[in-house]
Amino acid sequence: MKLAIIGPAGSGKGQNTGKIAEKYGLKHVVVGDIVKAEIRNKTEVGKIMYEYTSVGKFVPSDIVMQVLASQLNNIDGFNGYIIDTAPINMDQYSKMDTDDIDAVISLEVKNHDILRTRTLNRLICPxxxxxTSVFDAPDGVxxxxxxxLEHRYDDNLETVNFRIAQYERETVPVLEEFEKSGKLIKINAELSKEQVFDQICNKIDDFFAKKPLK
Ligand SMILES: [Zn+2]
Structure with a gap:
């Protein structure tokens, strides 16, 4: 079972992906963490990545996708993988082996006020x-x-609105491509945490019941 999960900030990606990986025995591949690990371990490619990140630039897609591919080829002991979060734009899409991916879970939140509320109330443990959130941890511990717990420094209204617009502009076209190839699993992520996770599991099970695994 080879999956990718994509959703805007505040769609519950972080909460759900670990649980999906655990339930289905998948390797949880966090794209941002791979980049950080290469840089931290000072690998050959990590040194190249650092040349970009140290001056505040994004690492080019072909470098990130190359490292991601090596992670996806190494899934011994797992039933597959779940990529968190890629491809997020058409540039990444064009540099990935998208044929290898069975299905893409799209966490959809049409009401952007929900994304704003969730992100602005998000708390992270340093x-x-x-x-977590101010609702789930009202004592801030x-x-x-x-x-x-702390707020993320960039969880403010301005950045949240910027990220929403960027998602619509750059990521939605990727989802449309996966929809055309019959691989998109759309999830209504406006519901409660429990309802969203149940919905994801039911839809994954349905999808793979109809389609034999590679
Ligand atoms: Zn903690």
Missing amino acids: NCRKV CAHCGST
């Missing part, structure tokens, strides 16, 4: 990186490690 110690263990768990993400991490339930996992007891550290004081």
